[in-house]
Amino acid sequence: MTSNGDNSVVVNTTSGRVRGQTIHVLDTSVDQFLNIPFAEPPVGALRFAKPVPIQKPFDGIMDGTKMGNACPQRASQYSSNTYVEDEDCLVLNIWTPNMGNNSSSKQTSLKPVMFWIYGGGLATGSISKFNGGPLATHDIVFVAANYRLGPLGFLYGGREDAPGNQGFYDQLLALKWVRDNIHAFGGDRDEITIFGGSAGSWSISAHILSPLSKGLFKRAIMQSGAHLYNKDRDVITKSEALAQAKGLAKQLKCSESEDWLEFLRKVDAKELVKYANPTNFPLVGTEYLPLPTQQALQDKLYYSDIDLMAGCLSNEGSVLSRGILPAKDDLTLDDFKTSVNIVNQIFKDIDVQKVVNYYVKNGDTSSSLALRRGFYDFFGDIIMKMPTFLFAKQFATNGRNNGKNVYFYELTFQSKSFAEMYKCNDEISGIGHGMEIPFVFGVPFIPGQQMPFTDTERQFSRDVMKMWTNFAKYGTPDPNWPQLLSDENVPKVKNLNPNPSVQVFDDPYATIYNEFWKDYYL
Structure with missing residues (x-):
């Protein structure tokens, strides 16, 4: 790494030399490198194929001061985007503590690395939404990589040049690129924590389960999401995925010949x-994911030699229900049942009447508010809360004697600014899906952001960043945070809140699991 007087920094990588710049965040200097390619453009014959590593380094110096392309994607139902989209999108961004000129005699120790995977249902999203500067001020190197989405990233062709799970192969190649290059940015290749939110958290579970990712990271953080659903069948089978892909070709007027x-x-x-689906799911029975999650966990055929931190939010279903539950004020029981049936088409084997009986509080099926709240709870449980908790619990149970740490949290605090951002500022939306991410990324401290924050919110973001980066450094987020199975009979869940009424919840999901979900997942 060489520094120049104009705040530019040049680093040599296997992709070529890249020029970044020194920026100032939280009264600290951080070096920022944007738009570094880690793969050949996945175009032409490489569309739907596994990514190919850079074949020849760039001749000259790449400009790492501007954001690159986002991968082509359908419009998000949750937020607007202003991405510049192009298939030539397999790039990554890096923020690292300012190292100055490393040609000096003073040797700087290598820093732990945090590798972020964004969410968006494996259908939308981009690294350009995530500024790693505030996290990098905590003495870690932050990396985020784009991966292909929708049919470009998850179409299954039933053959080697369209193997399915292409987006996961993209993430894997980016991770390998980091291991080969991160020392040049001051990062330690043997101290990598992978972390992600929502579909990014699904991705983290996929890397834990995949034999191809084994040994490439030391720790993992799963923020709302795990690929763990109906124990009797996966969300989508290979034959269904292949039929979907052929159906897409037919829709686009492909002839039989x-x-x-x-x-x-x-x-x-x-x-x-x-024509992309609003959500894609990992495909099992493939090279990337040979086994269903339940079987991999049962037979202990996954990467267990890691520390794990996982968690969810109090009201996961409120934001996520928007593409399913009608937005009208006078919600009816028929609307509720129709929406549960839509969920059943995805996850299968859901008894609609049982959902009504259990989730509509006090049986008040004439109350629009009770129906909406009930659906939020049901959908949040099936898609996020239960899978994330049960994955972490089974991981902890299996590894009880291997010396690895497993922690779990539930965010119970709502920021007014973030509630407006996520459109959760109504009577029942509460702490909606994704609302931990701005705290994790130090959004209150990103230069130029316009939202008002209270002193409590700003301090809480500092505390959350410290917990996340402490976990990446030491495998322990906070000395007062008990491990999930520190008491093997009563799982411990940290109440993530700046002013918690209780510090730790004792097995908070036991009742709902035992009464409703016990036979569904495991």
Whole structure:
């Protein structure tokens, strides 16, 4: 790494030399590098294929001061985006504590690395939404990598050049690039923590389960999400995925005589993503994920030699229900049942009447508010709370004697500014899905952001950043945070709140699991 007087910093990588810049965050200097390619552009014959490492380093110096392309994607139902989209999108961003000129005799010790995977249902999202500067001020190196989305990232062709889970292969190649290059940015390749939110958290669970990712990271943080659903069948099977892919080609007017996959390789990417599903799911029975999650956990065929931190939010279902539950004020029981049936089409084997009986409080099926609240609770439980907790608990149970740490949290604090950002500032939306992310990323301290924050919110963000980065450094987020199975009979869940009424919840999901979900997941 060489520094120049104009705040620019040049680093040599396997992709070529890249020029970043020194920026100032939280009264500290941080070096920022944007838009570094880690793979050949996945275009032409490489569309739907595994990513290919950079074949020849860039000749000259790459400009790492501007954001790169986002991967082509459908419009998000949860937020607007202003991404510049292009298939040439396999790039990563890095923020690292300012090292100055490393040609000096003073040797700086390598820092732990935090590798972020964004969410968006494996259908939307981009690294450009995540500024790693505030986290990098905590003496870690932050990396975030783009991965392909929707059909470009998860279409299954049933053959080697369209293996399914391409987006996970992208994440894997980025992780390997980090291991090969991060020392040049002051990072320690043997101290990598992978972390992600929502579908990024699904991705983390996939890397824990995949034999291909084994040994590439030391710790993991799962923020709301795990690939763990109906124990009797996965969300999507290979035959269903293949039928979906062929159906997409037919929708786009592929003739019977054409090779449907080659046809799809020639369709304009913008046209392709118009037909994308709002959510994609990991595909098992593949090279990347050979086994269903339940079997992998039961047979202990996963990467267990890591510390794990996981968690969820009090009201996961409020934000996530928006694409399913009608937005009207006068919600009816029929609306509720129709929405549960939509969820059943995805996850299968859900008894609609049992959901009504259990989740609509006091049986008040004539109350629009009770129906909405009940659906929020049901959907949050099935898609986020139960999978994340049960994955972490089973991981901890299996590894009780291996010396690895497992922690779990529930965020119970709502920031007024974040509630407005996530449209959760109504009577019942509460602490909605994703609302921990701005605290984790130190949004109150990002230069130029316009939202008002209270002193409590700003301090809480500092505390959360410290917990997350402490976990990356030491495997322990906070000395007062008990491990999930520190009492093997009563799981301990940290109440993540700046002013908690109780510090730790004792097995908070036991009742709902035992009364409703016990036979569904494991």
